[in-house]
Amino acid sequence: MVSNRKIALIRFSLLATLIGVLSISSFAGIGFIHSLLATSIGTNGIYDKVVILNFDDGRKSQFTQAKPILDKYGFKATFYVVCNYIGKKDGYMDWNEIKTLHKEGHDIGSHSMNHVRLEKLSKKNVEYEVGQSKRCLQDHGINPKSFSYPFDSGTDDKNVINIVAKYYDLARTASSPITFLRCDGWKKQSNQDDCRTYTDKDGLTYANRYTVRAWSQDATRIEDSASDNIMADKFIRIVDSQIKYNNAGTIKAIPIIIYHRVGESGDRYNTDIKLFRAQMKYLHDNGYKVSTMADLAYNDKSNYLYLKDLKAETEQPIKRVTTPTIAPTTNATTNVTTPTIAPTTNATTNVTAPTIAPEGNPIIQALKKLFGLK
Incomplete structure (x- = not known):
């Protein structure tokens, strides 16, 4: 076939x-x-392929290097920022740049106050890192809806999860090249058939609204000692992997791609600008809809994730209204x-x-x- x-x-x-x-x-x-x-x-004008782009830490290169390429293709992304780094630490964005991103339609999320490992903190300090970082952004006119765990730390800690749940609609971690919106695709890690946070025995589930799984291409590069050519091929295979799950506008699985530094040198968590440009061009040329974490929502009654601008599985999918x-x-x-x-x-x-x-x-x-x- x-x-x-x-x-x-x-x-x-x-x-x-x-x-x-x-x-x-x-x-x-x-x-x-x-x-x-x-x-x-796509299929009959209906989106079958969706990618969510994330940028962690609030590096200045995300604004100076990545943003012009996103602008070129009309893509919006989610930027997870560390509040005490903004305008205070070399190599990181200032508030004017953060507000420009927000004004232009990008999604701004919290990445804590100080980028520390949450699982090692007391409840009081977790409250500060998680809750104060939301208030910090709100003080600058931004109301973050999602949180990203520094170092993916705390995702298996009930105290951390419960505090995150007090302040945010969703929270993102890593460790998976694709996100199953019904949390039912990780058979090796869990036997879930929905995205509820706790099991019947009061244990944390592997994937839920507060541990939305994503793929860090930087971490993969480091683990595999991969070249740009290998990463380019891996990127294509990962974003294309959703095709076997999605059909005629019914979106069941999507990749969430995490970037850190873009176009910088001398750092392992850097994506070469040529590679990033090629990846964004591939998404554009192959008809991918690029969304943000703010486009992702949770159905409390049925316990699954869905994209706000694409109707749920049981409803008629929304067709495109403009010609690419x-x-x-x-x-x-x-x-x-x-x-x-x-x-x-x-x-x-x-x-x-x-x-x-x-x-x-x-x-x-x-x-x-x-x-x-x-």
Whole structure:
């Protein structure tokens, strides 16, 4: 059986070959090209592939290096910041940069006050690190909805989990390349069939709303001593791994990718700027919807996670309302322009080439059958 990924590659190859032919032979065929572009990504205009991007620690390079690339593709991300580092420690963002991210639609979450291991602290100090970091952000006009555990510490500690639950809707840890929204996919680690926090025997579950599992590519690089080429391949395999779980807008599993430093040198927790750029381009070119942790919510009645802008499994999925562009247009600092396929409203353009109605063009009709268009 041919995989969805192979079908997508075949479509893109055919599209690249045929755009020139169709645009020369028929100006009326331009509408068909647009519809073909719209259906080359996803299934019937419904998102099947979603990725959540996280940036931990609040490094300045996330603003100066990663943000322009995110802007280029119109992506939003979640930035987990350490409150006592903001504007006080070299290499970290200041409040103006944090507020700019927030104003532009990025999600800001808490990563504690001082980036310490929570499991080693007293209840009083955990309260300070977790609760005060929320108040710190609120004092600057930001109301964080989620928390990220420094060093992934405290996720198996009831006292820590209960304190985190007092202040945040969700909390994120690491240790998994993909997140199952019903917490039912980690058969080796647990026998869960939902995302409740405690088992019937009052033990903590492996995955729940306060231990949302994510993948740290930096930690994987260090553990595997992996090159950029290996990490590029691993990234593609991880983000594509959700395809076998998701279908026709029903999202059951998503990867949450964690970054730390971007475009810096001399640090193991750094992602080379070329690698990061290639990863974001892959998401854009292959029709991934990029979301934030703020887009993730919890159903208290049924005990599962879901994406707010995509309806629950039992409901009709939401279709896309806009056609994806070939090239991004939102980055004011980058010389990127959307290619104009054909003029549509310029009355002064002297066009003498004969037009052929799409319905009468046998090439277009054949391609419509190939791509399942009406």
